[in-house]
Amino acid sequence: MTEPPEALSTAEQPGAGARTEPPGGPGRRRRGPVVLARAVEALPRSVNGRAVLAGTAVSALLVLAIVFGSRLLRDYDSALLPYAVASVFLAFGVAYRYTVWVSAPGARRLLARGWGSFFSADNFRQAPTAVPRMIATYLGFQKFLGARSHARWAAHQLIFWGCVLAALITFPLTWGWFTFTSGTGSGPGYEMRIWGVKILGFDALSFVGWVMFHGLDLAAVLVIPGAAYFLWRRMKDRGAMTGQRFAYDMVPLLALIIISVTGLLLTFSSLFLHGGGYEFLAILHMASVVFTLVYIPFGKFFHIVQRPAAVGMQLFKYTARRDDEIFTCRRCHEPIDTGPYVENLRGTMRDLDLGFDGWAEYCPRCKRVLRGNAYLSQVKKGFQ
Template sequence: MGQLATIDRRAAAWGVLAVVVTLAIAIVGSGNLRWFDAALVGYLFGTLLMVFGVVYRYLVWLRRPPTAMLNKRGWQVFRTRRPGRNLLTLPGLIVSQLLLQTFIRSRSTARWLAHQLVFWGCILAALVTFPLVLGLLHFQSVGQNGRQYQAVVAGIETFSFDSRSLFGWITFHLLNISAVLVLGGVFIFLSRRLRDPGALAVERSNDFLALAGLFAVSVTGLALTASNLWMEGRFYIFLNTIHALTVILGLAYIPFGKFFHIFQRPANVGVAYYKQAGAEGEQQTCRRCGEPWASKMQVDDLKVVLPQVGFDYRIGDDAHYQETCPRCRRASVALAQSQRVGGFG
């Protein structure tokens, strides 16, 4: 228990540094807070808490033996095994593994669609929200025309647009569009979790928490627009408070809940290189049946990592249980059970 309660000082120091850098970006990017919106102070504190938590947990996660080994092997394979080819295949892996997530589509088209809706909805919301919160983005009117606006990014004046044009409508409703995308994904996820027998069998008590958070943020955000456009501003202050609370709690939840896999997902690219190198390299033969069944590099890495996490599968001085293929493992278990009970006949 003492070890579990220990704070990782190195990770905490990097977390504090990340918070300081984020604050510096907010100060410099907003022109020494000239363009910082005071109404977003709560969101800023939520962002800083998220930054610290993400950096801290990511560094702790990266130092765990299995993750450390995968990270080491991934970079090693990328640099030493045909680096030119790896560079050429990197964009394709980023698109397939991170952006389109095609590996999910092979399991279920509905799950893939839900992931895509939530993913792109959250990406769109982040691209709008964080620049606004950090003061990096604001809009200002141009001249005497009340309909003409200009986007200012980090103090640099960029494009201008008519607020009543289609482009202007889309620009000012990007967060609403992201909310609709996220809600579409949430409803697909809920439909599957409530009806699919396989999903119900492995359901855990906190699996709905992430969906509830996405739902709350999206619905309260859309409610603000509804209040402004169709309710003459009624309940706007109340809805704004509720929306801010859901967003801040959501930001605080990111480092500690299921959303943290957003930051773990890029490791899939390294895993893809690791698997490819293993498939092209020497294969491990089963010590029982002699058939090749896995990458020898992966099996050797397992022999190193498992003792570090409390599992020692050595068999005598020369053999190791990890050198046994899955089929022979099942046979060994059946033979051991048979011997234990005096035979199955």
């Protein structure tokens, strides 16, 4: 435990505008800029090198999976080549940015604690249903969004399940893993094959057949209202408009709507227009999908890749809460969180060399009070 802020002079309190002496005394402070400059110069190179290596390895593995999963390209549809190339770029971008992300101290600790809790035999014996329950809660139904707004939760669910359905259909088809072939020479019977193995036979004119061939249309019907709600909110809600950025907040929603609308228009053209405008719509749809796949690793959609880490952290907090007492604020004695969670936060702050990790032992309200008192006693008094 560190000395509480009340025991320090207000000039030394974080947030009071004063600099504290770094560990090691004045001599270390003189050497600090040199060491820091060398670290800043070396770290990006090492992180970037690992990220490029990880991206290249994942991309190569995906290319091999496409080749062998399509039975040496026998089941591969060359018309889907742009989608496959975009998915390879997606794999590189996700692996690259994920490697950079986990190189940060906070993310590295988050993953270490999460995976440690996930693979713990003791945790499984004590709470065997915790992992599936948290996966359903935080990844599937995202109940935490319901606390903000029921409408936002419903819209997010529409987008989430629509995108999941579209991904489960699009990627295997694009890579040649799924194939639909006629079961007979003249009848409506079809066969769905995975890696060349027959999985299901169905009648193309039945309800099952209709769902099979219109799965992407169903996904589009789910995505459009969800994305439209968030787009409307971005244009009307003052709180959302304050900090939004066009490329980060608006472009993902517009991309989802364009993909969904052009996909539905392809079906409309084939059913009601006898293929009129189909080629133009197909190119427009393909361009929007390719752009979105390339955009995912470097935009707002990257939180899809980061979200599973929240499951591990929630599991860590849950198992720690079962075994340890709740840590209370050192000032008001209100509960904060479990002891291991607070210590993990302090460790992250020490890794970042923030110099005020002791403040993790105080609740948010007490932090604001202490900072306000430091401001009144040290900063404002100078203007009297």
